[in-house]
Amino acid sequence: MSGRVLLHVGTPKTGTSYLQDVLFRNRAQLEPQGIRYAADRFDAHFLAALDLMRLTWGGLETQAVGAWDRLAASVREWDGTSIISHEILSTASPTQVARALESFGGAEVHLVLSVRDLVRQIPAEWQENVKHRSLVSYARFLEIIADPGRDTRIGSWFWGAQEIPDILDRWGSSLPPSHVHVVTVPPPGAPRDELWRRFSRTFGLDGLDLDLTPERANPSLGVPETALLRLVNKRVVPIVDPPDYRPLVRELLAHQTLSRRTDSARLGLPPEKHAWAQDLSRAWGEEITRRGYDVVGDVADLVGPPPGDFVDPDTAPADELLPAALDAISALLVEGSRLRAVEAELHRELDEARAALERSYLRPSYRLREKAVHSLETSAPGRGALGVYRRLRGRSSRSA
Amino acid sequence: MSDSRAWGWVAHLRDGGSTPWAEWLTAGDRPWSVERPRSVERPRSVERSRDHEPTARVLPGAQQLELLRRVNAGSRGRLADGLADRILSAAAPGRGKPDLALAGAGPEPAWGPRPVDPAELPAHELTRVATSVLADDVVGLGVPEVTSPRARLWRRRYRLLGDPLVAAELRADLIARGRPPGGRRPTVLVLAGPYDRLLADTWSRRCFERSSTGWPEWLRFWRERDALPTRVDLVRAAQPWAARHAEVCVVTDPARLPRLLGVRSLPQVDTPGADVAELGRRIATVLGLLVPKEDRAALMSQTLWPRIPRTTTPPVVVPPEHRDWLAAQAERQVRLLRRAGYAVAGDLSDLAPGPAQREAGEAAGDLDAAVLELAVRMLADPSWKHTVWMRKEER
Structure with a gap:
């Protein structure tokens, strides 16, 4: 089979969670239309990306064994359009990219990259860091990403996912520019469904009857809420493991x-x-135009909104944190x-099970069997006979 | 300078070369010589150009190239078949720097991370790549099939609790001698010792089971929780057995263990060096991406642990800032164990942590370098795959 694959590799914080949720919930409706979103769970493509990139993620990676190969096999066997979407793929190395592209066999590959201006991406990335156990202040985060050396984990991840x-x-270097689709996130104030319309056009979903109710999203936080979460992190990160942090802190x-x-x-x-971020975004927009990619939206969207009032999360006063803290405690x-x-x-179920077990122990036949076993175990021939019986019965009731 | 010089360096490394990139770059157009093994019926030395055509779609990353150079240097150019390609195509697992370009290999790119001189890469970045290759090696070795001898009829029934490193080693040794744990009314032996060693052993064992956080983070986790890891919370470990009226004995004197277990001698179990444990920990993390959880534990404890080369690096040490906390925890354990009235082979006061020692590889950089050295040694000399580490001394 040699179909087509639309490979959406990010970037983070560009409406990817919503898109993936719609694709996952509507996969049964999509297949008859020739579009496959191969996923047995919501985060299937995330796991596949972890597998491809040998990336650890607080223990989740142990659920990702072989996930990329399974996903690629599903693409190869489908002669229609396959969609793969996860934003952490944006950080893949050239070698991992080569492996991914080769794994699709003869399928025609189209790359999709959804992009948003740095003016909104930088604060959003810091917030994501805080929601992933980071203790780093906003000021320090800004310092780290401005360092051209990118020597820290935060710096190299940020630019890997955002540049x-x-x-x-x-x-995209091995693909024709017409197979590279850059979807820009509309500026603030645009109609609410504008981003979805751009995604829908790019992924060939126009005209399909899909359930678009948002069930899963990656919502943003306000300034005091993020500041509070960072303070919470300082207390709990050393003592709460990632598998507990995820449901209790990040989700709840x-x-x-x-x-x-x-x-x-x-x-x-x-x-x-602000000016630095806008200048950089402008330069990126010019580069995208120069390369002749298919732009869905407008590269001018990348410049971002003008400066607004800045509220510093590092100096948020306690009285502003209090209402959020009370909500958190509740x-x-x-x-x-x-x-x-x-x-x-x-406990109730366990007590019932124990009581049922006790009742079975109290039956005369059980006590008789127990007595027989005890007496057999006291002599060598008895133990031998018991061993033969247990082997014949084929159950592991031998002593541990 | 075009990237043909970089592809020339790739060819040089594939041929077993170990010239550093900076030297290669500045050597002008002088050809270099490939040394061939004596058995090949060709001239022993062949001259090659320092430039080369691309042999793949993308140039391998600086981390992969520098690791191969160091492995070549360690193996004197005699690598196992296919290993060079495996290193060059290995993904650097986990978060860290992306694959980096070579400084001077072409025009400075307008985007992406700065190219580097690979000789200046930090050790842990090279170790990331090495663990990826070593993890594949461990998967390739598989879990050895162990055939345990028939259990002796007249053996002492026992259970081993406490120090997980010592318990696992002794259990394996006893099973191999027809003395599996369990049976009716076993004596429960709680393996104890100075608490700094118990913690070092617990973390080291964990590195060879299912991965772990690093030693400082792991220690801090327990310190902040003001609790001991489950397996060396001796009071909690013994309590369920005591509740079932089992005979519990806390053993702080290892010399008395053979008699308690009904054997003449037992192997000496040493805590592995900090570099050995740390490399194990990092390989276990990668294995988590390659095999199901239960297979990882078996591969780590039954395949890698008996084979990983031992070094002279001292084990991890509890740093001074945690010693008061640990001493208080040890005191509490002693108090509760005494109160419970368990038999003691040795002296419960031995549970107190020993005097503060200098930490192995006190600077993180020293430990990183030692871990990389061990990883390079294992890649350069694969004999570890076929050498099960022998316990020489016996108690």
């Missing part, structure tokens, strides 16, 4: 509780960084109550 011309070099506190506080100040860039107490109810229910 648009470099991502397009790594992923950040996504389900703090992100609902939509009235608080939004995070932006400090004035001294959410954790409610979750604690729910878990106590689950625990009580499990």
